[in-house]
Amino acid sequence: xxxxxxxxxxxxxxxxxxxxxxxxxxxxxxxxxxxxxxxxxxxxxxxxxxxxxxxxxxxxxxxxxxxxxxxxxxxxxxxxxxxxxxxxxxxxxxxxxxxxxxxxxxxxxxxxxxxxxxxxxxxxxxxxxxxxxxxxxxxxxxxxxxxxxxxxxxxxxxxxxxxxxxxxxxxxxxxxxxxxxxxxxxxxxxxxxxxxxxxxxxxxxxxxxxxxxxxxxxxxxxxxxxxxxxxxxxxxxxxxxxxxxxxxxxxxxxxxxxxxxxxxxxxxxxxxxxxxxxxxxxxxxxxxxxxxxxxxxxxxxxxxxxxxxxxxxxxxxxxxxxxxxxxxxxxxxxxxxxxxxxxxxxxxxxxxxxxxxxxxxxxxxxxxxxxxxxxxxxxxxxxxxxxxxxxxxxxx
Ligand code: NAD
Ligand code: NA
Numbered sequence: 001x002x003x004x005x006x007x008x009x010x011x012x013x014x015x016x017x018x019x020x021x022x023x024x025x026x027x028x029x030x031x032x033x034x035x036x037x038x039x040x041x042x043x044x045x046x047x048x049x050x051x052x053x054x055x056x057x058x059x060x061x062x063x064x065x066x067x068x069x070x071x072x073x074x075x076x077x078x079x080x081x082x083x084x085x086x087x088x089x090x091x092x093x094x095x096x097x098x099x100x101x102x103x104x105x106x107x108x109x110x111x112x113x114x115x116x117x118x119x120x121x122x123x124x125x126x127x128x129x130x131x132x133x134x135x136x137x138x139x140x141x142x143x144x145x146x147x148x149x150x151x152x153x154x155x156x157x158x159x160x161x162x163x164x165x166x167x168x169x170x171x172x173x174x175x176x177x178x179x180x181x182x183x184x185x186x187x188x189x190x191x192x193x194x195x196x197x198x199x200x201x202x203x204x205x206x207x208x209x210x211x212x213x214x215x216x217x218x219x220x221x222x223x224x225x226x227x228x229x230x231x232x233x234x235x236x237x238x239x240x241x242x243x244x245x246x247x248x249x250x251x252x253x254x255x256x257x258x259x260x261x262x263x264x265x266x267x268x269x270x271x272x273x274x275x276x277x278x279x280x281x282x283x284x285x286x287x288x289x290x291x292x293x294x295x296x297x298x299x300x301x302x303x304x305x306x307x308x309x310x311x312x313x314x315x316x317x318x319x320x321x322x323x324x325x326x327x328x329x330x331x332x333x334x335x336x337x338x339x340x341x342x343x344x345x346x347x348x349x350x351x352x353x354x355x356x357x358x359x360x361x362x363x364x365x366x367x368x369x370x371x372x373x374x375x376x377x378x379x380x381x382x383x384x385x386x387x388x389x390x391x392x393x394x395x396x
Pocket of ligand 1: 046047048049050051052053071072073074086109110111112136137138139140222223224269270271272273274275276277278
């Protein structure tokens with residue numbers, strides 16, 4: 001079949017498997033071109049199929065020769081559709097890693113589910129042995145707890161006074177004036193249940209109980225803080241409260257791991273990037289498109305793979321992590337450079353529906369979003385038939 005992009009608002013309803021393979025290969029090529037790095041050798045990645053989790057996996061495997069076990073929530077091809085980009089990322093990652101002589105296992109399922117956790121632990125015991133690093137990179141709107149029947153949904157709202165601002169609608173290629181309401185305390189609790197540190201804590205405790213963490217094991221979770229400009233929606237938003245919980249969990253886990261295996265836990269504060277998850281955060285999109293323009297202009301622009309390579313190559317993850325006074329590893333150093341943020345703060349208020357394509361890197365933003373789903377990539381023949389029988393035979 002011939003696969004075309006289908007956008008509904010900020011949601012991609014299709015993906016191009018061949019494009020996904022090419023986008024993954026570009027990440028692998030980037031890491032190989034940068035050169036070998038020292039990384040942990042056996043790594044479990046929760047949220048391995050896209051965004052930061054996938055980029056970390058590529059840096060670990062193709063930079064450091066790591067064996068990786070990935071958990072993600074994705075959809076394969078069926079009568080209903082082509083499946084999700086993350087599905088193909090998993091399949092093609094495994095192929096490439098195995099071709100390079102590395103182990104690359106995947107489990108597709110809900111990382112919050114005790115059944116999935118049990119399966120992963122059994123697999124690790126059978127095939128991997130003790131793990132040197134656990135990466136927590138889940139981005140989701142929902143967490144179900146089968147034992148109690150509870151189901152939590154995260155919301156993207158503010159905890160202060162309601163905020164108004166522009167947001168990018170990718171389908172319409174237009175700005176939309178949105179207002180972000182104040183969350184109820186229940187909504188804040190629910191968002192924290194989903195995007196805070198509880199899931200991370202459960203995994204580390206289960207791995208410790210199964211004696212699956214090697215001496216000196218490290219665990220990191222991706223996080224974001226952002227500048228003053230986005231604070232009303234991010235830092236002081238429901239997601240920011242959840243991240244605070246995640247950071248508190250890091251300190252707690254750090255003590256637990258120190259005692260149990262001489263290990264370490266820390267949050268990695270990354271830069272803002274276009275991913276499947278981030279385009280949903282109201283108002284952030286305009287900031288992000290402007291950030292991309294300014295960082296490209298001053299030569300500090302990075303994508304997930306550049307960030308994740310730097311995480312291991314220069315920030316010491318897995319070795320001696322470089323942490324700030326709050327025990328956070330900062331990959332947002334270029335984003336938060338004061339001169340850059342001053343420039344952004346000047347331009348941001350002047351952006352409107354007529355000038356946003358010129359004042360921001362809207363084209364780059366749209367390209368990055370399309371590329372997440374395998375579209376808009378040079379060198380892919382989008383008029384060619386994709387053999388869905390072949391695609392259905394791929395294994396994650
Ligand atoms: P993403 O959507 O690209 O990746 C999310 C991953 O989580 C995918 O692999 C998905 O399959 C997996 N996942 C979701 N729900 C799951 C479930 N129930 N069980 C198993 N796997 C599940 O998102 P991302 O942007 O890479 O986000 C990862 C982390 O990085 C998040 O904590 C996010 O807050 C953080 N972060 C993102 C940005 C950004 O700008 N995108 C910046 C800094 C930090
Ligand atoms: Na991820």
